[in-house]
Amino acid sequence: MRIVIAGGGTGGHLFPGIAIAAEFLNRDPQNRVIFIGTKRGIERRLLGPLGYELKLIDVEGLKGRGLKALIKGMYAIPNSMWQSRRILQAFHPDVVIGVGGYASGPAVMAAYLMGIPTAIAEQNALAGNTNRILGKFVDQIFLTYEQSKKLFAAQKVAVTGNPVRAAFAAGLSEPRGKKQRCQILIFGGSQGAAAINKTVVAMLPLMQQMKDRLRVVHQTGERDLEMVRQAYTQQGIEAEVSPFIVDMVSAYTASDLIICRAGATSLAEITAAGKASILIPFPFAANDHQTLNAQAMVEAGAAAMIRESELTAEKLFALVGSLLQDEQKLRDMEVKSKKAGRLDAAAKIVDACMQLAAKK
Numbered sequence: 001m002r003i004v005i006a007g008g009g010t011g012g013h014l015f016p017g018i019a020i021a022a023e024f025l026n027r028d029p030q031n032r033v034i035f036i037g038t039k040r041g042i043e044r045r046l047l048g049p050l051g052y053e054l055k056l057i058d059v060e061g062l063k064g065r066g067l068k069a070l071i072k073g074m075y076a077i078p079n080s081m082w083q084s085r086r087i088l089q090a091f092h093p094d095v096v097i098g099v100g101g102y103a104s105g106p107a108v109m110a111a112y113l114m115g116i117p118t119a120i121a122e123q124n125a126l127a128g129n130t131n132r133i134l135g136k137f138v139d140q141i142f143l144t145y146e147q148s149k150k151l152f153a154a155q156k157v158a159v160t161g162n163p164v165r166a167a168f169a170a171g172l173s174e175p176r177g178k179k180q181r182c183q184i185l186i187f188g189g190s191q192g193a194a195a196i197n198k199t200v201v202a203m204l205p206l207m208q209q210m211k212d213r214l215r216v217v218h219q220t221g222e223r224d225l226e227m228v229r230q231a232y233t234q235q236g237i238e239a240e241v242s243p244f245i246v247d248m249v250s251a252y253t254a255s256d257l258i259i260c261r262a263g264a265t266s267l268a269e270i271t272a273a274g275k276a277s278i279l280i281p282f283p284f285a286a287n288d289h290q291t292l293n294a295q296a297m298v299e300a301g302a303a304a305m306i307r308e309s310e311l312t313a314e315k316l317f318a319l320v321g322s323l324l325q326d327e328q329k330l331r332d333m334e335v336k337s338k339k340a341g342r343l344d345a346a347a348k349i350v351d352a353c354m355q356l357a358a359k360k
Helices: 012-027 069-091 103-112 129-134 146-149 194-213 223-235 248-254 263-274 284-301 313-325 327-340 345-359
Strands: 002-006 032-037 053-056 095-098 118-122 140-144 157-159 180-185 214-219 237-243 257-260 277-279 303-305
Touching: 002 012, 002 069, 002 103, 002 180, 012 032, 012 345, 032 069, 032 345, 053 327, 069 103, 095 103, 095 345, 103 118, 103 129, 103 345, 118 129, 118 146, 118 257, 118 345, 140 146, 140 345, 146 157, 180 194, 194 214, 194 257, 194 313, 223 237, 248 263, 257 263, 263 284, 263 327, 277 284, 277 313, 284 303, 313 327
Parallel strands: 002 032, 002 095, 032 053, 095 118, 118 140, 140 157, 180 214, 180 257, 214 237, 257 277, 277 303
Antiparallel strands: none
């Protein structure tokens, strides 16, 4: 088979696409997968080292932009669809899968107009505008959450869960045993999160009482790297601080508690690893979908949530301290987190796409 995966921009869109690509190749090494993305997205940095071919198109987001940028973005759409059509004509794919991000819309629509089987994967509890539009045209829609079903035609929908990379799907989480130091993993998505970084820095003086039994792994993004790194050094707290964590599987596996945003892909990985978490949803996500994602985790008993509008160093420290000191509470959250995970999502999506291609 020949498969195109369109989208990216952020890790939240790209990593599910990588998980789907890996599953296709695991099924048959003779399968060929290419990605369609943009030069500004994270895909340009990550896909090459992973051995995937990336084709670039020129497209920009439309939502939440000024009038001038909106007009520019609208004018770019015909060109991006023409570019997508050229890529698809040259590659002759059996199926095109949109995983979200700027490149997803033009590539999937071009495939639809060319009569190529199409599918989209929606990671969030509340589907974005692009996927709502594409959902009217594509052959298959893969959802992470049951509550998203009402937005799409029932006959197209499959609730598969959000695909996670093969290492997570292989179940590389480990039972948490007694350790000399507890490890907290902190990240704000592939670009970092200034609100989380600043709150954690303000919290560090409060953590003096537990610093001898604590280790932190903190992904900051590029902008706050030095500020955060200096803060840990000044407070004498053992920490591994980096702008971007490549080996997230190992970071999850070694951690006792995770503090992060509530992007759908992060939550899929957290539940695949069976970890307890404190979620701080990004308040400006489209239609506040991260809060809905986090609420689903809280209702499952797998996580705690602090809204960014209520986030303070004192509140975060109180929650971190209470969880790390309550062994049974932490274990209960881990069990419920693992129960919420969907390790077979990529396999289900590939099965469905193979059926789509066979119908062609």
